Amino acid sequence: xxxxxxxxxxxxxxxxxxxxxxxxxxxxxxxxxxxxxxxxxxxxxxxxxxxxxxxxxxxxxxxxxxxxxxxxxxxxxxxxxxxxxxxxxxxxxxxxxxxxxxxxxxxxxxxxxxxxxxxxxxxxxxxxxxxxxxxxxxxxxxxxxxxxxxxxxxxxxxxxxxxxxxxxxxxxxxxxxxxxxxxxxxxxxxxxxxxxxxxxxxxxxxxxxxxxxxxxxxxxxxxxxxxxxxxxxxxxxxxxxxxxxxxxxxxxxxxxxxxxxxxxxxxxxxxxxxxxxxxxxxx
Amino acid sequence: xxxxxxxxxxxxxxxxxxxxxxxxxxxxxxxxxxxxxxxxxxxxxxxxxxxxxxxxxxxxxxxxxxxxxxxxxxxxxxxxxxxxxxxxxxxxxxxxxxxxxxxxxxxxxxxxxxxxxxxxxxxxxxxxxxxxxxxxxxxxxxxxxxxxxxxxxxxxxxxxxxxxxxxxxxxxxxxxxxxxxxxxxxxxxxxxxxxxxxxxxxxxxxxxxxxxxxxxxxxxxxxxxxxxxxxxxxxxxxxxxxxxxxxxxx
Numbered sequence: 001x002x003x004x005x006x007x008x009x010x011x012x013x014x015x016x017x018x019x020x021x022x023x024x025x026x027x028x029x030x031x032x033x034x035x036x037x038x039x040x041x042x043x044x045x046x047x048x049x050x051x052x053x054x055x056x057x058x059x060x061x062x063x064x065x066x067x068x069x070x071x072x073x074x075x076x077x078x079x080x081x082x083x084x085x086x087x088x089x090x091x092x093x094x095x096x097x098x099x100x101x102x103x104x105x106x107x108x109x110x111x112x113x114x115x116x117x118x119x120x121x122x123x124x125x126x127x128x129x130x131x132x133x134x135x136x137x138x139x140x141x142x143x144x145x146x147x148x149x150x151x152x153x154x155x156x157x158x159x160x161x162x163x164x165x166x167x168x169x170x171x172x173x174x175x176x177x178x179x180x181x182x183x184x185x186x187x188x189x190x191x192x193x194x195x196x197x198x199x200x201x202x203x204x205x206x207x208x209x210x211x212x213x214x215x216x217x218x219x220x221x222x223x224x225x226x227x228x229x230x231x232x233x234x235x236x237x238x239x240x241x242x243x244x245x246x247x248x249x250x251x252x253x254x255x256x257x258x259x260x261x262x263x264x265x266x267x268x269x270x271x272x273x274x275x276x277x278x279x280x281x282x283x
Numbered sequence: 284x285x286x287x288x289x290x291x292x293x294x295x296x297x298x299x300x301x302x303x304x305x306x307x308x309x310x311x312x313x314x315x316x317x318x319x320x321x322x323x324x325x326x327x328x329x330x331x332x333x334x335x336x337x338x339x340x341x342x343x344x345x346x347x348x349x350x351x352x353x354x355x356x357x358x359x360x361x362x363x364x365x366x367x368x369x370x371x372x373x374x375x376x377x378x379x380x381x382x383x384x385x386x387x388x389x390x391x392x393x394x395x396x397x398x399x400x401x402x403x404x405x406x407x408x409x410x411x412x413x414x415x416x417x418x419x420x421x422x423x424x425x426x427x428x429x430x431x432x433x434x435x436x437x438x439x440x441x442x443x444x445x446x447x448x449x450x451x452x453x454x455x456x457x458x459x460x461x462x463x464x465x466x467x468x469x470x471x472x473x474x475x476x477x478x479x480x481x482x483x484x485x486x487x488x489x490x491x492x493x494x495x496x497x498x499x500x501x502x503x504x505x506x507x508x509x510x511x512x513x514x515x516x517x518x519x520x521x522x523x524x525x526x527x528x529x530x531x532x533x
Contacts, residue, residue: 076437094440101438105431110531111453121439124449152530 018051020088021176021208022073027082028233029068041233043068045082048227048236050176050208055199057211057219059265060229061276066212069234070180073210074101086176100174100207104181108153108164115140115149118167139167142201159190163197170201177202179211183218191215192250195222199249216269220261221252228268231276238268318499326504336489343486346402346474347467350409354466357410358417359459363447365418366425382415391477405477405485413469420462424455457531460524464517471513 028044043065050056058066071077072084075091084091086099095101108117118139122132140146143163153161162182169177179198183191195218202209213219219226226240242261244252252258300320306312307319318326330336365372387408394404428451436446452459478487486505493502 074438076434095438103431103434105429107429107431107435109432109450109453111456111527124439154531 018054020049021052021054021086022050022210023083023085024048024069024073025083025085027069027072027079027084029065029072029077030080043072043232043234044079046229046235047082050210053206053208054224055202055209055211055222057213057223057226058229059213059216059219059226059269060234061231061269061273062214063276064229064232064272065234066229067180069229070101070178070210070212074099074178076101098173098175100169100172100177102162102165102169102177102179102182104184106153106158106161106165106185108161108168110153113150113152114145114156114164114167117153117164118145118171120168121172135171135173139171142170142204143167143197159186159194162186162194166198166201170205173205174207176208176210177205179209181212181214184214191218192221192253196249198222203246216262216265217253220258220265221250226261226265228265229272231272237272240264240268314499315497316499318503322500323503323507326500327508328504330501330504331508336486339485339489342402342484343474343478346405346409346485347470349402350406350413350470350474351463351466353406353410354414354417354470355463358414358462358466359421361414362418362421362425366422372422379415379419387412387473388476388480391480395481400481400483405474405482408477409470409473412473413466416465416469417459417462420458420465421455424458424462425451427458428454457524457528460520460527464520464524467516467520468513471509475509 025047026045027047029042031040031042033039046069058069060066068077072079072082073086073091075084075086075093075095078093086096089096109120112120115136119132119136122135127135140149143166145160145163145167148156148160153164156164162185166182182198183194186194198209198211199222201207211219211222220242223242224244226242227236228238228240229235230237240261242257303312303317304319304321307314307317307322365375391404391408394407398404398407432450432454433446436450441449474485475487475490478485479491480487482488482491486509490502490505490509493499493505
C-alpha cells in the first residue's frame with residue numbers, strides 16, 4: 001500500500017483545481033406544517049461541490065436530513081430554497097439523465113426476474129435488444145448474478161437483491177451515482193464485501209459517487225472525502241479528506257490511518273449525535 | 284404427490300357423497316327433497332348430451348363474462364380514482380363498507396322494467412353486485428405498494444399513467460387477484476339468481492323451471508353443473524395466484 005497522508009480537514013469551498021460534477025448552493029428543505037405537525041426545517045442551508053470522479057460519503061446523526069439532501073441532489077424532490085446543478089445544468093423537478101440512485105430499501109420489482117429487473121430502464125427507453133443484452137450481460141457478470149438471471153428477487157438474499165438494484169442502475173451508465181444507505185439492512189461481512197464491489201464499480205465506471213451511510217467505518221474505508229453533517233437541520237460541519245489511493249479495498253481496515261479517520265469522524269459527530277438524541281453535549 | 288390437506292379435502296367430499304347416495308337410495312331421504320348424487324350427475328350428463336341447454340349456457344356465461352369484465356375494469360378504475368382522491372375516498376369509505384348490506388336483488392325487477400328481459404339487466408345486476416369487492420381489493424393493493432417502488436417510478440421519469448401500468452398495477456396484482464376471484468363468484472351468484480327470479484332463459488331460469496315442475500334430478504343436475512363450473516374457474520384463478528405468489532416469495 002502506498003504511503004497515505006493523514007486525514008486532512010477542510011471546509012467546503014470553491015475548488016478551482018477539480019472539475020465539478022454536481023453542486024448544491026444554499027439548499028434548504030422545510031416541510032410545511034401538516035395537521036397537528038408544525039413545519040419542520042429538515043435540511044440546510046447546505047452547499048457542496050462534488051468533484052468529478054470522486055467518492056464522497058455523507059455521515060451525520062439520525063434525522064439530520066441526509067436522505068433529504070440526496071432527494072434534492074437527484075431531483076426526486078425540490079429544495080425549499082437554493083440551487084442544485086448537475087454537470088453545469090440546473091436540476092429541476094425530475095431526475096436528470098446520467099444520475100442513478102440506489103435506495104436503502106429493496107427496490108427490485110418482485111414480479112420480474114433478475115434479468116428483467118436489470119433491463120427494466122433500458123427497455124423503457126427503447127434501447128435496441130442487442131444493446132440491452134450486452135449491457136445486461138455486463139451488469140449481471142459484474143454484480144456476480146450469473147447463476148440467478150432467471151431467479152425472482154424473492155429467491156435471493158438481501159445482499160443479492162441490492163446487487164440487482166445496483167445492476168439496474170449500472171446499466172444506465174450513470175455519471176453520478178447516489179446511494180442512500182444501500183447496505184443499511186445487510187450484515188457486517190456482506191457490507192464489507194459490497195463496499196469492495198462498490199469501489200470496483202466506481203473505479204471501472206469512472207462515475208462520481210455520493211454515498212449516504214450511518215456507518216463511520218464504511219465512510220472511512222470507501223471515500224475520498226467525507227462530509228460530516230450536524231444534527232437537524234443538517235449542515236456540513238466539516239469535510240474530511242482521506243487521501244486513499246484509487247486502487248483500494250476493505251483491507252484498508254488494517255491500515256493505521258483508517259483508525260485515525262474513523263476517530264476523527266467520531267470526534268466530529270459525537271456531540272451532534274447527542275444533540276440529535278436530545279442529550280446535552282458532554283465533554 | 285397429493286398434500287395431506289388435499290387428500291383430506293377430497294376424502295371429506297367422497298364420504299359425504301357416499302353417505303348421501305346411501306341415504307337417498309335407501310329411502311331415508313325422499314327423492315322429492317333430494318336425489319342421489321349419482322342421479323344428479325346422470326341428469327347433468329343427459330342435459331349436456333341433449334344439447335338443449337346450449338342457449339341457456341350461452342346466455343348465462345356471456346352475462347357472467349360481460350359483467351366480470353365490466354366490474355373488473357370499472358372496479359380498478361374506480362379504485363384508482365378513489366386512491367388518487369383521499370378526501371373523496373375518506374368520505375365514501377363508510378358507504379363502501381356498508382354496500383353489501385343492500386338487498387341488490389330487490390332492484391332486479393326494476394332493472395327488468397327499465398331494460399327489458401334479457402342479458403342487459405343481468406349484466407347490470409352482476410356488475411353492480413361484484414364491482415365493490417374489486418374496488419376494495421384495488422384500494423388495498425394500491426395502499427400496499429412499497430413507497431420505494433413509487434420513488435423508483437420517479438427515477439425513471441414515468442408519467443402517472445406509466446407508473447400505474449409498469450409499477451403500481453403489477454405491485455398491487457396479488458390483492459387485485461383476490462378481488463377478481465371474489466368477483467367471479469359474485470357474478471355467478473347475481474346472474475343465476477337474477478335468472479332464477481325472473482327470466483325466460485339461462486341456467487338459473489332452467490333451475491327455476493325444474494324446481495316448479497318437481498323435476499328434482501334435473502334441478503340438481505343443473506346445480507351440480509353450476510358448481511363444477513364455478514369451482515373450476517376458481518381453481519384456475521387460484522392456481523394462477525399461487526404461481527404469481529410463489530415468484531414473489533409469498
